[in-house]
Amino acid sequence: MRATVIHAPHDIRVQEVPDPTIQQPTDVVLRVLRACICGSDLWAYRGEAARQPGQRIGHEFIGIVEEAGPEVSGFAPGDLVVAPFVWSDGTCEYCAEGLTTSCPQGGFWGSVGSDGGQGEAVRVPFADGTLVKLPAAAASDDRLLTALLALSDVLGTGHHAAIGAGVKPGTTVAVVGDGAVGLCGVMAAKRLGAERIIALGRHQVRTDIARTFGATDVVAERGEAAVAAVRELTGGAGAHAVIEAVGTEQSMRTAVGITRDGGSIGYVGVPHGSGTGLDLGVMFDRNIALRGGVAPVRTYIPELLPDVLAGTIDPSPVFDLTIGLDEVPAGYKAMDERTALKVLIKP
Amino acid sequence: MRATVIHAPHDIRVQEVPDPTIQQPTDVVLRVLRACICGSDLWAYRGEAARQPGQRIGHEFIGIVEEAGPEVSGFAPGDLVVAPFVWSDGTCEYCAEGLTTSCPQGGFWGSVGSDGGQGEAVRVPFADGTLVKLPAAAASDDRLLTALLALSDVLGTGHHAAIGAGVKPGTTVAVVGDGAVGLCGVMAAKRLGAERIIALGRHQVRTDIARTFGATDVVAERGEAAVAAVRELTGGAGAHAVIEAVGTEQSMRTAVGITRDGGSIGYVGVPHGSGTGLDLGVMFDRNIALRGGVAPVRTYIPELLPDVLAGTIDPSPVFDLTIGLDEVPAGYKAMDERTALKVLIKP
Incomplete structure (x- = not known):
């Protein structure tokens, strides 16, 4: 064959x-x-x-x-x-x-x-x-x-991220990553009853799909500017549930930055590098959980x-x-x- | 005054x-x-x-x-x-x-x-x-x-760690840290119905208290040897729920090493340093969650x-x-x- x-x-x-x-x-x-x-x-x-x-x-x-x-x-x-x-x-x-x-x-x-x-x-x-x-x-x-x-x-992986992020009816969700998994994460979050879904992405073709899948907001900024934009959209607090579908240090740092105190990051992006992108001190002070992995x-x-x-x-x-x-x-x-x-x- | x-x-x-x-x-x-x-x-x-x-x-x-x-x-x-x-x-x-x-x-x-x-x-x-x-x-x-x-x-902090680690009736719990918080983590795990509680510690006065508080096993080894000992006690798998009550890179590394696939680390030791002690690749492959923070x-x-x-x-x-x-x-x-x-x- x-x-x-x-x-x-x-x-x-x-x-x-x-x-x-x-x-x-x-x-x-x-x-x-x-x-x-x-x-x-x-x-x-x-x-x-x-x-x-x-x-x-x-x-x-x-x-x-x-x-x-x-x-x-x-x-x-x-x-x-x-x-x-x-x-x-x-x-x-x-x-x-x-x-x-x-x-x-x-x-x-x-x-x-x-x-x-x-x-x-x-x-x-x-x-x-x-x-x-x-x-x-x-x-x-x-x-x-x-x-x-x-x-x-990709659909099961997006679902795993949403579960890890603790998406429940009424929650505000943010999704880091506009690849197929991130987009499926949007879909899974919507399916699980998220009230608001903020998709981070700068490629309009992809963010258009995100909107079709249930995203209510799109943030095109990256890094610190993305963190500021998500915080502005959420009254300063950040999102209850954050889906991390990239796996780089930068994306993990962004994920921590946009998570509301007491919230969870559902991570399904295959990690590249160690936990150096994680500021454990910040996660500790704000009781941010990290859950996920290979779906x-x-x-x-x-x-x-x-x-x-x-x-x-x-x-x-x-x-x-x-x-x-x-x-x-x-x-x-x-x-x-x-x-x-x-x-x-x-x- | x-x-x-x-x-x-x-x-x-x-x-x-x-x-x-x-x-x-x-x-x-x-x-x-x-x-x-x-x-x-x-x-x-x-x-x-x-x-x-x-x-x-x-x-x-x-x-x-x-x-x-x-x-x-x-x-x-x-x-x-x-x-x-x-x-x-x-x-x-x-x-x-x-x-x-x-x-x-x-x-x-x-x-x-x-x-x-x-x-x-x-x-x-x-x-x-x-x-x-x-x-x-x-x-x-x-x-x-x-x-x-x-x-x-310390009691509430130990309880927070046990909650973060996902202690439930019947679970096997391991506790990294033999200070007052770790010992209260043992007590909280027992109170929440843990079936088996493995306390890591090398000071007998402290591990004796751990036994009084509900520890069923004590592991005196540290680092890789501690990981091997806990794995041996758990049929090779590790503990469902791990309480991390130290906050150093070494203790976090030990915690990851002794957590069963799909398990959780409840961390309440104030982190010293970033997440460099976390091997996110290992946590990802084994679906290990990290939950906790300031209680x-x-x-x-x-x-x-x-x-x-x-x-x-x-x-x-x-x-x-x-x-x-x-x-x-x-x-x-x-x-x-x-x-x-x-x-x-x-x-």
């Missing part, structure tokens, strides 16, 4: 690789119907996250089951399914608690020896614990299929799926460029240069 | 100062019955926290109301009361939410222009919002009075007071040295040299 392989920073190629096969009785082999490129894939692309030459890449995909191992009970060939960005056994203590990302048997697509989502097919370990079935009819609904693809990562999206899919199917939420606008598998290298370039927000792949 | 004044690092004196008087109609003047020295007072004593020469010091006290301003409705001369370590107006939005430490009209005892607790008397601003009445009979019960004094800071103990007193009065909890053993007002400088020296855990002052 053909799949995306990362050879070195900025050297992403689509090439022939071995067809996936059932290796464990709990495996499924999946034909990929939709995949996409994630902001976090860019860290590998830019060389800021280490990869061994030849690793696969891509961790978000929807597909059709081609073959199921003898111990797979929940899926059969022909099933339409969505995969979260981490596989997990579904049986351990962590999976039972919903923290699927801490499953001792879990792993990331594209890690050494595993398939990535940006290819024609994927071997899925622990299929019963990992995959979630979708209605067959969705396969012929292009818009819906795109929306459902967001369940594999256990498998746990959230059953909760979010009905709303996506019903159309009450539609994250599909975060995908603004659609390409075929051969164009994946160009897709990375577009996202790296920020000419695309999030790239949809139709293999 | 006589009160403790800090002139410079290591220069603490008990001297004559003006008698406090009613300055605002919401003030009360209090005769101090019991006060004490806090671990955080030592930061000023050591010069690690800046003070202007001549500032008063001490923020924990119980007293008898001598005079009440015309707008004070809740207190009258003769009332026995406990003061939390921050005064607050009791009427603002933050006070209504229970975050009394963020009251815009609030302040710390011993800040420039205000009285400190380590003296014969104190002017209490916003008395109705700040003070809590105690049963008059407690004044003649020496042990009980000492236990009640812990409500002014709004005024809010917790009504909840904790009945248990102290009933004797179901008794924090009085954290006070292991009793002195008169004149001996306060020696009391600081004893705590600085760790020959005393917490010093009780009877002016």
Whole structure:
């Protein structure tokens, strides 16, 4: 089959690789119907996250089951399914608690020896614990299929941030980061009943989507000016709940600055660097909490799926460029240069 | 009157100062019955926290109301009361939410222009919002009075840490720090139903108190060895809830290391330095939350007071040295040299 392989920073190629096969009785082999490129894939692309030459890449995909191992009970060939960005056994203590990302048997697509989502097919370990079935009819609904693809990562990650930030009905929320996750954070906050949602971002295409998703205010400033603007919008106090969807020291500093005393920062941007962007003294004096991390999206899919199917939420606008598998290298370039927000792949 | 004044690092004196008087109609003047020295007072004593020469010091006290301003409705001369370590107006939005430490009209005892607790008397601003009445009979019960004094800071701060750490019935808790706050954290965790409480500490006098307060295990190791020991005690996973009651980079690093994936660190040790002790990457991968800060103990007193009065909890053993007002400088020296855990002052 053909799949995306990362050879070195900025050297992403689509090439022939071995067809996936059932290796464990709990495996499924999946034909990929939709995949996409994630902001976090860019860290590998830019060389800021280490990869061994030849690793696969891509961790978000929807597909059709081609073959199921003898111990797979929940899926059969022909099933339409969505995969979260981490596989997990579904049986351990962590999976039972919903923290699927801490499953001792879990792993990331594209890690050494595993398939990535940006290819024609994927071997899925622990299929019963990992995959979630979708209605067959969705396969012929292009818009819906795109929306459902967001369940594999960005929508669940935005939801995790909103939960971490403590979004509840009536709260004021601020969102740092105008990428797909930040935008999904806006959507998740709206879904959880936030009264006011302040989106920080300077790219109008993105802030327009933020408004569509539920943002009531947009702050285009950055750094100290952004902090001042959010404080002005909130009577000087800051936001109860802040979603941090970037992961840099600057974004974390901004997040602390715009959080109301006693509020929480839900952080889902993969941290770059240590906690040096956190002024613990300020957080201490103002009782600001930090909650979040890598999102256990498998746990959230059953909760979010009905709303996506019903159309009450539609994250599909975060995908603004659609390409075929051969164009994946160009897709990375577009996202790296920020000419695309999030790239949809139709293999 | 006589009160403790800090002139410079290591220069603490008990001297004559003006008698406090009613300055605002919401003030009360209090005769101090019991006060004490806090671990955080030592930061000023050591010069690690800046003070202007001549500032008063001490923020924990119980007293008898001598005079009440015309707008004070809740207190009258003769009332026995406990003061939390921050005064607050009791009427603002933050006070209504229970975050009394963020009251815009609030302040710390011993800040420039205000009285400190380590003296014969104190002017209490916003008395109705700040003070809590105690049963008059407690004044003649020496042990009980000492236990009640812990409500002014360490017991409420330990409780805040336990809440921040997410202690619930059945949880496994680990406590970093064997000072009075850490020990009260053990007590608070026990009170909230923790099943297992692991106290980290190497001073047997203190860990013996920890066991009395509810610790089921004691870990004497420090740093990486402490992390390994707690992990061994918890089947490799770490503790659901971790109380951080020190505030150094090393203690924060230990706290992260011993927290179970998906768990929380309740931090109440005043942070020294920034977040450089926090490995955000580790916290992110393991979904570890950080919650806490300066404890709004005024809010917790009504909840904790009945248990102290009933004797179901008794924090009085954290006070292991009793002195008169004149001996306060020696009391600081004893705590600085760790020959005393917490010093009780009877002016």
